[in-house]
Amino acid sequence: MSRTLLTIIDYGMGNLHSVAKALEHVAPNTQIEVTSDKHRIAEADHILLPGVGAIRDCMAEIRRQGVDTVVAEAVNSGKPFLGICVGMQALMAHSHENNGVDCLGHFDGEVRRFSTTATDERGLALKVPHMGWNTVDLQIDHPLLQGINSGDRFYFVHSYYVEAHPEYTAASCTYDATFAAMIYRDNLFATQFHPEKSFPAGLTLLKNFVDWDGRR
Structure with a gap:
């Protein structure tokens, strides 16, 4: 019996092998491949x-290599x-980064930059990028969130964030703005944080992804 195949799309932009290692750790019986091969x-x-x-x-x-079609x-x-x-x-419609970039449009929403003048509750400047551990607030029940609780901590590194819209926000996080930490729709799920760096909750999410059939 053949093993389940999970491919990590290699288009030259990503922590490919750290993600692959994390997946191999949580799913040793799954075939993990980092590949640009469309087939x-x-x-x-x-x-x-x-x-x-x-x-x-x-x-x-993504566009040069035809990954948008993939x-x-x-x-x-x-x-x-x-x-x-x-x-x-x-996956969003548009990002304000680099003077504005049209994205893949699988979610109708904007990617915006954190304010450089924001302060925390003590009046101290919030550093941009948002880098390090932060808590998330779950908004829905979902197979990828089994074993994960509101208030669990994940590892973030980003200067831009996806606006939180209730129709597709699976979990939110607050750093200056309240933003979408996880989004979902049908067989799509995505995280702003790095689950491969977010032990233990991030590894739980990756294991849930391997076990997921694409339905809620």
Whole structure:
């Protein structure tokens, strides 16, 4: 019997191997591949889109390599699909980063920058990027959130955030603004934080993703 195949889309922008190692840890019986091969991605049972860096560079590579088509086909297939960090932002309609960049449009929403003049409750300046551990507030029940509680901590590194809209926000977080820490729709799920760096809750989410059938 063949093993479940999970592909991590390699378009040159992401912590690919750290994500792969985390998945191998939580799902030793799953075949994990980091690949740019469109045929292997199409054959996969689960698909993951990572991303780090500037959205302009990420979207340029996504379009140059035809990853936009790969993602659209994956979304339409109904297979479980997970975006991480900039991989989540790339799923939105538009980002204000780099003077404005159109993204993939699988979610109708905007990506905005944290204010550089914001302060915390003690009046101290909030540093941008938002980097380090922060708590999330769950908004829904979802298979990927089994074993995860409101108030659990995850590891963030980002200067831009997805506006929190109730229709697709699975969990929110507050740092200057209240933003979407996780988003969802049908077979799509995405996180602003890095689950591979967010032990133990992040590894729980990755294990849930491997076990997910793409339905709620």
